[in-house]
Amino acid sequence: MINQGMTKKDKVNIREMIDQNQRGNSIKRKVEKAIPIFLSLIASISVLTTIGIIWTLLSETVEFFKRVPFLDFFTGTVLKPLSQNPEFGVLPLLMGTVTSSLIALLVAAPIGLMAAIYLSEYASPKVRKVVKPILELLAGVPTIVYGFFAFTFVTPLLREFIPSLQATNILSPGLVMGVMIIPMIASLSEDAMSSVPTAMRDGAAGLGATKLEVTRKVVIPAALSGIIASFVLGISRAIGETMIVTIASGSTKNFTFDITQSMQTMTAYIVEVTGGDAATGTTVYYSLYAVAMTLFVFTLIMNLLARAVSKKFREEY
């Protein structure tokens, strides 16, 4: 804004001072110009990481599909990478992954949602301040610790009730994985429910609805997109989870619906192949990338889906 009291001469002087200042500090000026360029290079590292991931996975996956037909991979129910006549069907791995993720969701969705309801609708701010961090502690426990717990505690405990349960099985890691994703579902759902305006609750309460009815018929429907997004993100976490399933669900490539059996997930297969003796250039080695690519695409779709759901159906109040 131009100050009315300022004469033309004053303005010129200031302009000159600035110019002088800049001329006198050519190094400083160069730094000012170089910094954004340098920082933009640093910022591009995250983009380069994505390109690196996709390039790495894609180039080796293409190599794999030169040796194993695309259809055989996605429709094969037998995975025998190291036998005389190797077969590379990914379905047993998909089965293991989907089964363990579904078990996890069956645990985490109801418990997480109920915890979120408690925190958002029933708990006093004081209680919320204590309970929320405790719940978040669960998310900070390393997955290897959950794996140890599933293998040495949950499986033996379950075997007391289900005698046919194998030492490695898909049920126990699925349950433990469910506990692992409870905090994620609880906190995202709570965010969604807390953002429902109080006026809507008051309206229902004014008509005589109990708190449960308000929650069930007003808050949850209004927050539904956020809740669904939290479930989808939870599944995505479970699909990508590695250590719990590697330890507790074994390495048997079973194509079955029996959850007491050992099954291998995509992530556990990757660990097995990299830890084993798959020499570079063998088909087994390339199958690692094909499976990793499948895993990557799966989780990417899930993450994009969660984002789309929470964005598209976000209600404006």
Place this chain on the structure above:
Amino acid sequence: MNQLSEKQHIRRTKFRLLLNKFSKTIFMLAAFFGLFFLVVLLSKVIADGIGFINFDFLTNKLSTQPERAGIMGAILGTFWLMLVVAPVTMFIGVGTAIYLEMYAKKGRVLDFIQTNISNLAGVPSIVYGILGMTVFVRAMNLGNVVLAGGLAMSLLILPIVIVASQEAIRSIPFFLSEAAYGLGATKWQTIQRVILPAALPGILTGAILALSRAIGETAPLVVIGIPALLIPFPGGILDRFTVLPVQIYYWTLDASLVAEYANLAAATIIVLLVALFILNSTAIIIRNKFQRVF
């Protein structure tokens, strides 16, 4: 609609109120389930492991004999790994955050990078292991040394550091930079001497939480090929190494062969959890003590 008689109405209301009370209890139990689970998990781990923690266990080398095995190698490995991960992620993470918050023009490019970062946060950690194995271990021929593992781990936690730093920078009110500009400071001087110092507590909190994630992460390192062999203590970033979670992994796997390995795994878990607890408390202390409300 049928009208309810007064009697029916009272009975129904009573039922609805009872249901409300009942479900409140259920919801509360669900919220406290996590606490219950943590208690069970911790008591199991402590019961298994506490008897095996002593000076020798902390300072000995790995050994095939359970009673002589120690985790000094894994502790040193974790230390060296963090020596790579901490500076690399801080530098790239904070640099990216400054660029995105202070320099990048609003528009497609910014949206693209931002979307890209949030997608990276959802990529399974094992994929970072494959990236590290392919690019750092094999293509760059580093071998499975601390540097290769550290770089892969840095990329994994980078999104956390970037997002936390961005939030910290964003929370610095605009009048602080305006005051700096008013005194004739250039943009970089303002960032360097006003914005970054003010945002430091937030940035540090995020960085420590990211580091604690890196300390507990196993999958990428297993994929990179951290050995279960008896290797010498690592003395630098170009040495082969193992870390606490990987040690836990191999001992848990071998527990069906030698029962004591399960105890060793539990003892190592205790050490790991204590380390994480210290890190997380530090983050909370920094957040509470240094966070100013403008």
